[in-house]
Amino acid sequence: MSSTNVQAKLRAPAPWLVVLAAAGQAWLLWPLFTPDMTAYLIPWLETIRARGVLDAFAQPFSNYMPSYLYLLAVFSPLAAWLDPMSVIKLLSVAGTAALALAMHRLLGALQVSERARWAALVVALPSVAFNALLMGQCDAIYVAACLMAVAMAIERRHFAMFLWCGVAVAFKAQAVLVAPFFLAVAIQRRVSPAQWLAAPAALLALMLPALLAGWPPADLATIYFRQAETFSNDIARNAPNIWSLAGMVAPDFAPRLFGLALAAALGAAAWFVAKMQIVRFGHAGLVGMAALAALLSAGLLPRMHERYFMLADLLILAFAIARGTRSAFALAALVQLGSFAAIVGYLGLGAPMVAVGASCMIAATWLAARPLANPNANDNPPAGRTPRPTLLRRVVPYDIDGRLRFRGNGE
Template identity: 45%
Template structure:
């Protein structure tokens, strides 16, 4: 069924691909897969563009549309491989078939098969970072985080989890620069070929004023607010403060919960991070819960209970409804998805902190070794 769904979706031509991805590919074909990096040519960072450039010599066979779809499919293949590694690190039997089920998730299939987006490319290294965290290979975790950040800024949605883990496990500060070093290493080929470093480092910063909606079809609290008529852009400040506060709380809680940061508890914290950040930050898109979709399924595989199944179903339904709303140009679907996502967030938080009192403060952060 999943294969049939993929085949049926592949002919769909998404608007973003027509406006952005396909012209980028055609530019790489005209200019050459190496010479194209001599100057800025996209509002994406280079790692995804390396893929398009690598496919440029196949333009006579593929064409722009097929190349863009193929790039998205290749990202999904890497995501499946990363999920297999995470499941293996968690000692889950039948890791291969379960990992393949990730590609059958409606939000994953729609993301690549229909929308031709690159979210699988950024989520694959995030999942690899989780696998390294499970194995307590913290330098590898930081490297994978840096790689994810070089692909898309939305990798930062899991940052509270990473920061909390670094503090809880007292990872030496001298290792922390591994993440930015990995990011720079991924950008280096484009820089060496002529793309100005200043431009590379500010690609996403320049997009900050593209729109001022509280939510761009993201299934979060702000989409619900917009559906109720609350659209004042000044609420973005409140959204940022709420996200910062929630992220800081998660970091502090993880520091106080260091002894339990294994297996399902670790996955719950990893899931809660994007649920909180994408759930509270302004200007989120319908695809920004993508990592949560994947982690929720992995959690259900590790701990197969009705509770984890309900969490995974709520997260997946929330994301899928948001994508449906985007395709149908009807924000009500995303608002309904937002209610489900809020419910999933509450369930995960209650699982982690079942007896937390309203005035309960986590233990102070412990000093880190140099």
């Protein structure tokens, strides 16, 4: 069956079904909360209310970057009518709406039909819903910025690409999980170093209000380093990756593998960047490679948490929507299952669910990496197509699911 015929049968879910699923999750999760809410998020909101918006930023009161705290300050007046937990979750819901808009923009760059209905599906994804409606986290915001950066990469708007990268890092350090993709694209396309400066410029611009209010520069510069030391005794924190499995098998020895884990992640990133220089992908394949970068990074870096695969969840979904094949959607479902299983494990079902999630993620990463690991494995063109010669070039145009794509230079 051709890809076109398959895509015709895989249509976006009906809007009423998405609304029903989202409403059901909201009804179930809104009254609940996690320890992070009472230990961190609510005290930060109360600090802003007690000190006032301007005075609150005169000194550090959070281990998050100020970007998120600005938004929390904007929502803080709602605490006069709502309980603090609801205010924080409303901000997270607003972040989810931004994520859906970013998905719509990315699907537009991929020229996907019915992209509004596909983008709406984002709000009903279990990993997204649990992140906002239960945990009250802001991961949707940095993921939205990363999706915008990938859209800019597809459209070859490299200055905007790096600008969105800087915005993403300003909200969460986890944005660097997809950094190998942007590095590979920038090197491959010989992007001017001057355009790379857009990322630190955006980061600095978002730090500037806090700096002007009096927040010490040294504290801002070290926030992410201090975050990394928060759980220094763990090799992984319910993350669906190989290190969680190692922690289950040898809990006392696993933390000693920190150096090995870091070396493995850096080595995989170097391999990814190098292979991206000789293998070209179409637009859908590029999004698949961005998802692979996030899967490799979160899968191999130490001290990852259960929600750190959310970026891969959304990128692989965008790839599946763009490709429209059953195999692509199966891959997206595998990633979503892995992410959700780890979250459920964190919420109380424990190590067995995390192990299930890790198994799913490892399998999905292996499947996604095949076009880079062995690009010549499938040298048969699709039926009815004749490959064009690649004169004096070491370029193999593939899509992530192994199908050859002959599109000139692969862009």
